[in-house]
Every structure is written in C-alpha cells, then in structure tokens.
Amino acid sequence: MVTGDVKLIGSWASVFVMRARIALNLKSIRYEFLQETYGTKSELLLKSNPVHKKIPVLIHDDKPVCESNIIVQYIDEAWSSYGPSILPSQPYDRAIARFWAAYVDDKWFIALRSILTARGEEEKKAAIAEVEGRTDHLEKAFIECSNGKPFFNGDHIGYLDIALGSFLGWWKVVELDANHILLDETKTPSLFKWAERFCNDPDVKPLMPETAKLAEFARKLFPKPQA
Amino acid sequence: MVTGDVKLIGSWASVFVMRARIALNLKSIRYEFLQETYGTKSELLLKSNPVHKKIPVLIHDDKPVCESNIIVQYIDEAWSSYGPSILPSQPYDRAIARFWAAYVDDKWFIALRSILTARGEEEKKAAIAEVEGRTDHLEKAFIECSNGKPFFNGDHIGYLDIALGSFLGWWKVVELDANHILLDETKTPSLFKWAERFCNDPDVKPLMPETAKLAEFARKLFPKPQA
Numbered sequence: 001m002v003t004g005d006v007k008l009i010g011s012w013a014s015v016f017v018m019r020a021r022i023a024l025n026l027k028s029i030r031y032e033f034l035q036e037t038y039g040t041k042s043e044l045l046l047k048s049n050p051v052h053k054k055i056p057v058l059i060h061d062d063k064p065v066c067e068s069n070i071i072v073q074y075i076d077e078a079w080s081s082y083g084p085s086i087l088p089s090q091p092y093d094r095a096i097a098r099f100w101a102a103y104v105d106d107k108w109f110i111a112l113r114s115i116l117t118a119r120g121e122e123e124k125k126a127a128i129a130e131v132e133g134r135t136d137h138l139e140k141a142f143i144e145c146s147n148g149k150p151f152f153n154g155d156h157i158g159y160l161d162i163a164l165g166s167f168l169g170w171w172k173v174v175e176l177d178a179n180h181i182l183l184d185e186t187k188t189p190s191l192f193k194w195a196e197r198f199c200n201d202p203d204v205k206p207l208m209p210e211t212a213k214l215a216e217f218a219r220k221l222f223p224k225p226q227a
Numbered sequence: 228m229v230t231g232d233v234k235l236i237g238s239w240a241s242v243f244v245m246r247a248r249i250a251l252n253l254k255s256i257r258y259e260f261l262q263e264t265y266g267t268k269s270e271l272l273l274k275s276n277p278v279h280k281k282i283p284v285l286i287h288d289d290k291p292v293c294e295s296n297i298i299v300q301y302i303d304e305a306w307s308s309y310g311p312s313i314l315p316s317q318p319y320d321r322a323i324a325r326f327w328a329a330y331v332d333d334k335w336f337i338a339l340r341s342i343l344t345a346r347g348e349e350e351k352k353a354a355i356a357e358v359e360g361r362t363d364h365l366e367k368a369f370i371e372c373s374n375g376k377p378f379f380n381g382d383h384i385g386y387l388d389i390a391l392g393s394f395l396g397w398w399k400v401v402e403l404d405a406n407h408i409l410l411d412e413t414k415t416p417s418l419f420k421w422a423e424r425f426c427n428d429p430d431v432k433p434l435m436p437e438t439a440k441l442a443e444f445a446r447k448l449f450p451k452p453q454a
Contacts, residue, residue, distance in 0.1 A: 077318035
C-alpha cells in the first residue's frame with residue numbers, strides 16, 4: 001500500500017510526540033523521524049507550525065498537521081484501511097473517548113505537572129491529592145469504557161489508550177520525584193493492569209523512554225524551585 | 228427518519244450551547260431544550276455531566292454527551308445521513324478545521340474574555356491587542372480554508388464556522404464594553420463578511436441572542452472589577 005511521504009517532527013521525551021508515533025506504529029506507517037534539539041526550534045518546525053511552534057508536527061506529502069490528538073485522528077482517517085481503527089466505530093463511543101482524552105489533557109495532566117512545579121511540601125501534597133482524585137475518575141472511565149476488555153476501546157489500543165498511555169513514562173518520573181505511588185495497584189487496579197498491558201504492547205514498547213533517562217531530562221526541564 | 232429521543236441541557240446565553248443547537252438545526256433534528264437557571268445546576272445536569280457539571284449536555288436516548296465540540300462531532304456522526312456533513316469530508320481538511328477550532332477555544336476566546344476581566348486601561352489595551360492579533364490569524368485561516376467559498380468548510384456552515392461563529396453575539400458585547408471595534412471591516416474584511424453571512428443563515432439567525440439582552444447578562448457575569 002502507498003502511504004505517501006511521511007515525516008514526524010518530534011523529540012524522544014515528549015508525551016505528545018509519542019502519541020503520533022504509536023498511532024503510526026498501529027497503522028504500520030513508515031516515517032522519517034526528525035528530532036528537534038531541546039531548547040531550539042528548527043526552520044522546518046517554525047515553518048510547519050507557525051501558530052504554536054510546537055512538536056509534534058506530522059508532515060504528510062508536504063502538508064503539516066499539528067496538535068497530538070488531531071494528528072492521531074488524522075492518521076486514523078487518512079489511513080483508515082491500514083490496521084485497526086484507532087477511534088471506536090460507534091459515534092457514542094467516539095464521543096466518550098474524545099471526552100476522556102480531553103479530560104486527560106485539560107485536567108489530569110495539569111494536575112500531574114503541578115507536582116513537579118509545586119513549591120514546598122504543602123503544595124506538593126495538594127497536587128498529589130488532585131492527581132489521585134483525577135486518576136480515580138480515569139479508573140472508573142476505564143471500567144465503563146473497556147467493559148472487561150483489555151483496552152479502553154476494546155481488544156486493541158485506541159484513541160484514549162494513546163492519549164493517557166503516552167504519559168506513563170512521565171507518570172513514573174513524577175512518582176519518583178514525589179516519592180509517592182501515583183498509579184496504585186490497590187486503589188486503581190484496573191488502570192494499573194492496563195498500564196502494564198499498554199507498555200508491553202509491541203507498538204508501544206520500543207517508544208517508551210527509560211525512566212532514568214527521562215528523570216534526568218525532567219530535572220533539566222523542571223529545575224527545583226526554591227521552597 | 229427516526230432521530231430517537233433528543234434533549235439538550237443549556238442556556239440561551241451560552242456560546243457553547245449555541246454550537247450544539249446550530250448543529251442540531253443543520254441536521255434538522257427536533258429536540259427538547261432544557262434551560263438551566265443561571266447560578267443553579269439541575270439534578271439532571273449534575274447526573275448527566277458529573278465530571279465538569281457544565282452545559283451543554285446532549286442527551287440522546289438517555290445517553291449523555293458533554294463538551295460542545297465533541298457534541299457537534301457526535302451530532303455529525305450519529306446523524307450522518309441527515310443534512311450536510313458538518314466536518315469536512317477530507318482527512319486533511321478535518322485536521323485543519325479541528326486545529327483552528329481548538330485555537331478558537333484555547334487562544335482566541337481566552338484573549339477575548341480577558342478584555343472583560345481586565346483591571347484598568349493598560350491591561351484592557353493589552354488584551355485588545357492580543358485579540359486583534361489572534362483575529363488576524365483567523366482571517367488568514369478563513370482565506371486559506373474557504374478558498375473563495377462563503378464558509379470555512381466551503382458552501383455551507385461547518386465545524387469551524389460553528390466553533391467561531393457561536394461567539395459572534397459575545398464578540399459584539401465585548402466590543403461595546405471595550406468601546407473598540409474588534410471585528411474590523413478594513414483589517415479583517417473576509418471574516419467581517421463571513422460573520423454577516425453566518426448570522427443571517429436560517430439555521431443560526433433564530434439562535435443569535437440580542438446584543439442588548441446579552442450585554443445585560445454580561446454585566447451580571449462579569450461585574451466590573453475595581454481598577
């Protein structure tokens with residue numbers, strides 16, 4: 001099958017880039033990975049995403065697509081006959097997947113990041129409680145959406161798995177930083193087992209960054225603020 | 228055709244509710260409009276959107292769908308054979324429409340709202356400049372997307388028209404409040420003409436709130452802060 005010319009501008013450490021890469025793997029699309037250097041922005045990036053100037057950018061036959069969840073939907077639609085469908089097939093299930101994917105970015109991720117930027121122990125404790133509450137919401141969402149199947153969408157990795165699962169590397173890094181288990185086997189058992197399955201999936205495993213390497217990068221990105 | 232039982236929880240003044248209503252009109256779906264009272268939240272709303280507790284919520288055969296842009300996509304997909312398609316048909320065009328719709332909410336709207344909440348003239352001036360810069364982006368996007376056609380998607384109102392156009396009532400209210408033209412016929416002529424077309428569309432016109440009534444509501448929602 002002809003996929004056209006496919007490039008992805010990204011970085012190994014980015015959750016949002018990983019989303020696009022997992023979607024490309026699921027569809028077995030070969031692509032050129034153009035790594036940005038941390039702290040700089042390439043000419044191609046500035047030209048391809050002049051509005052936000054952010055990775056990832058997928059370039060398909062010279063046409064750029066920006067924003068990770070939009071890229072994942074684009075990959076699903078542009079190569080609809082390649083591999084499994086990433087979005088659920090039913091409109092209602094699609095709406096639910098989109099709802100929770102937006103929740104992951106707008107609510108859960110914001111809370112997760114605030115652990116890394118917390119000033120002092122009190123602020124960190126509050127941020128941890130916030131993440132745990134929001135992870136409980138996601139545990140319930142998993143139970144409802146998956147209906148006993150291994151992934152949010154059913155039998156294979158789909159849109160919401162990608163949206164949340166791409167955070168798993170950073171999730172561990174934040175756990176280490178906070179010295180606190182955030183994805184708890186007892187409190188959120190379904191999500192805990194889902195995370196193991198997700199990380200071990202052959203389309204995901206080669207992309208999941210090593211925790212130690214990512215933790216080192218995190219120290220550069222989020223230098224410890226003075227308490 | 229059978230549409231099932233369709234209800235919409237909303238309010239006359241909400242941009243986000245208007246998005247769902249325009250989409251329902253485009254698809255000629257009859258629905259029951261359940262008005263929320265400002266300052267309170269009904270039992271049905273709390274039950275239907277327990278995560279965000281926000282309008283709009285579309286209830287289709289007792290199943291709730293939340294978040295305005297997700298509702299619009301749901302309406303397009305659930306009633307795909309009813310009326311024109313709301314999302315563009317080509318994957319690339321869909322990605323572009325989704326990109327700018329996200330820009331409208333995440334960048335442009337945030338700037339527009341900050342005019343109403345600005346403290347003092349300096350802050351207001353900065354907020355106005357921000358909105359104007361972002362409206363320029365949207366003018367360019369309109370020219371690129373519409374390609375000489377009357378709407379962003381082409382010949383009929385689509386996803387991005389709905390996302391931006393639902394703000395037109397509030398846009399005027401903010402212009403009055405700021406005593407400054409924000410949608411300028413000279414600076415952004417394409418968008419200016421598009422706005423007229425959008426407001427006069429038969430599926431939109433009955434829903435567009437009167438500026439005076441909306442301005443009165445805005446004074447309640449955004450009481451003047453002390454400078």
